[in-house]
């Protein structure tokens with residue numbers, strides 16, 4: 056489904072959303088959420104209107120390019136009409152399909168991959184072993200630049216206790232375990248004996264196996280069995296997407312002040328931007344991305360690393 060976005064500079068964004076929803080609600084479906092966000096659905100498609108402190112952000116989507124133009128036109132016309140005290144400029148982006156988004160061009164990816172500290176041989180061999188043993192699933196493994204970032208973040212936080220949700224064959228596990236302080240522990244959660252067994256020999260060879268406490272069980276059970284105290288220094292979430300909001304909640308309440316929670320795949324291949332994708336995983340990720348951005352317990356930043364990486368630091 057094509058979608059287009061626009062940023063409208065104004066100091067009255069929330070007011071325009073209310074006006075549009077109220078006016079257009081007489082003829083079409085228009086809703087106002089508790090956070091001030093509006094959604095207007097016309098025959099041709101729909102548009103979400105998000106007020107921010109200094110602008111109004113619009114995302115329009117429709118079944119085809121022609122319908123998208125109609126949605127853009129109707130929203131633009133109404134906005135301009137309601138702006139009696141200022142001249143609004145509504146410039147729409149070129150339409151794209153949410154499923155086709157590429158956060159980084161391949162050439163940039165190659166350049167990034169060749170400019171982090173060289174990966175050590177054990178990690179490289181684990182990547183090869185993963186491709187051989189789990190060819191169809193090997194894409195689940197994080198990339199070497201993400202691995203380097205995880206080790207760095209673990210070191211920067213001086214982490215003595217880390218949590219990982221989604222081990223697979225243990226590449227990210229190894230990267231986090233390496234960054235822990237001496238005597239540090241990593242609680243590593245996964246449901247697969249088979250995949251995690253591939254990683255164990257590499258953890259041994261890297262000399263970090265004694266730091267890793269692997270729990271084969273649904274991660275929510277493992278997290279909920281932790282006490283309520285804020286003991287986590289760093290956590291990495293990279294498992295089943297529908298459960299991301301629940302993982303985030305269980306972890307954020309147990310993060311020590313200054314601790315980090317890192318979430319992978321927050322773009323979901325770009326589909327998280329495209330309201331056409333309505334399956335549970337997209338709804339869960341969209342909801343969580345909005346929630347984290349507004350969560351007063353953390354400071355958060357979303358980075359275009361691979362499939363999108365959010366880092367949230369507990370205040």
Ligand SMILES: C[S@@+](CC[C@H](N)C(=O)[O-])C[C@H]1O[C@@H](n2cnc3c(N)ncnc32)[C@H](O)[C@@H]1O
Pocket residue numbers: 195196197220221222223224225226227228244245246247250272273274275293294295298
């Ligand atoms: C994307 S992979 C993790 C990749 C890993 N971080 C790496 O770098 O190789 C997702 C993992 O989550 C695990 N998983 C899926 N559902 C889970 C659940 N409910 N609890 C724990 N782990 C789960 C899968 O078994 C899979 O190994």
